[in-house]
Amino acid sequence: MLIFPSFSYGEKKDMHERLVIGEVLKPQGIRGEIKVNPYLDDASDIKKFRTVYIDGKEYKVLSARAGGGFAYLALSGIADRNGAELLRGKELEVLRSEAPAPDEGRYFIVDLIGCTVETESGKRLGEITEVIPAHTDIFVMKEGETEYMFPAAEGVVIDVDIEGGVLTVDAKRFNEVAIEQEKGERKR
DSSP states (O other): OOOEEOSOTTSOGGGOOEEEEEEEEEEETTTTEEEEEEOSSSGGGGGGOSEEEETTEEEEEEEEEEETTEEEEEETTOOSHHHHHTTTTOEEEEEGGGSOOOOTTOOOHHHHTTOEEEETTOOEEEEEEEEEOSSSOEEEEEETTEEEEEEOOBTTEEEEETTTTEEEEOHHHHHHHOEEEOTTOSOO
16 A cells, blocks of 8 residues: 655654655535545545544544545534635545555655665665655655655566665666756656
8 A cells, every 4th residue: 555645855764653644635425425536545545534634633434434545424513515615626635554565675755755775786876755646656766856756667667675774776777767856857
């Protein structure tokens, strides 16, 4: 399960008590339900959470369902479409302690942000600043003023040591697939 972080880049990784699990897209119907773009491997994983936070406010999940790659939630205190409309574009967070542990070989994105990228020989290449979710996730690494993008693909990434804060890549494969981005070239 990949989950986005709720933090600023300068924070220490182990201090993130909340994880962003999605974004409220719009109200769904007239009874206060919201449509969510989940940042999870499977939209139905959102059913595992009983409490969510939006703008720091706690909401109990009254019902949750998934369909078409989206999640639909009914939240305590949101009784109608007008209340749901106020949540449009907001991030949906959960407590890290309530999130299920990711499967082996899967990581919370928050744990990858800030990891040093090194080759198998120990040469430092940069630091992970962002992970773009895709069928094969894309790592964004920064070194100085230059950004590089590379896939989180087998053969490129050799090892991930979350405890040590190091992502090890195969130097040859990395050089074949990494794309250099000039400052300001990519829209965020």
